[in-house]
Amino acid sequence: MADASPPPAALPWLGRCRCGDLRFRIVVPPIVTAVCHCIGCQRMSSSAFSLTIMVPTDGVEIGQGELVQGGMRADDLRHQFCDHCKTWVLTRVEAFGLTNVRATLLDDARWFVPYLETFASTRLPWASTPAVERCDEFPAPDSYPAMMAAYVTWARARGWPAGEPSSALSPSEP
Numbered sequence: 001m002a003d004a005s006p007p008p009a010a011l012p013w014l015g016r017c018r019c020g021d022l023r024f025r026i027v028v029p030p031i032v033t034a035v036c037h038c039i040g041c042q043r044m045s046s047s048a049f050s051l052t053i054m055v056p057t058d059g060v061e062i063g064q065g066e067l068v069q070g071g072m073r074a075d076d077l078r079h080q081f082c083d084h085c086k087t088w089v090l091t092r093v094e095a096f097g098l099t100n101v102r103a104t105l106l107d108d109a110r111w112f113v114p115y116l117e118t119f120a121s122t123r124l125p126w127a128s129t130p131a132v133e134r135c136d137e138f139p140a141p142d143s144y145p146a147m148m149a150a151y152v153t154w155a156r157a158r159g160w161p162a163g164e165p166s167s168a169l170s171p172s173e174p
């Protein structure tokens with residue numbers, strides 16, 4: 001789908017919370033970009049859906065400020081917020097060593113386009129996005145390698161950095 005999104009600047013990408021106490025850098029290409037329409041994301045974002053830049057956890061550097069846990073306060077899915085302004089900054093998916101950064105916290109998020117749309121089953125009826133792949137809930141785990149490969153092709157065609165840290169989620173990748 002054609003859109004007016006410009007390509008991103010070179011890595012690293014800088015971001016911050018609403019108050020600016022919390023600052024971070026994304027230093028590696030995304031594994032995938034996504035939008036999630038699940039009820040949990042609707043509640044935590046106080047909006048229609050959440051926006052995700054998924055990266056390996058060591059690809060996000062916290063430069064300043066304090067992250068505190070919020071949301072569901074689960075051990076396997078750790079929702080992290082700015083301690084001062086309570087902005088939802090990122091979610092750590094501990095089992096996979098992945099971190100989902102909220103895209104519109106970047107200093108420049110104009111390039112962001114979701115590749116994957118999850119929990120389309122609970123989307124608000126008007127909330128359409130240009131995502132290429134759509135799932136009623138989360139994608140089946142055995143579909144991840146093919147999806148990540150398709151994402152890399154798509155992202156490179158947009159002029160995005162993509163694909164270098166391919167070991168992140170790919171113990172089962174051929």
Ligand SMILES: [Zn+2]
Nearest residue numbers: 036037038041
């Ligand atoms: Zn969600």
Ligand SMILES: [Zn+2]
Nearest residue numbers: 017019082085
């Ligand atoms: Zn803050």
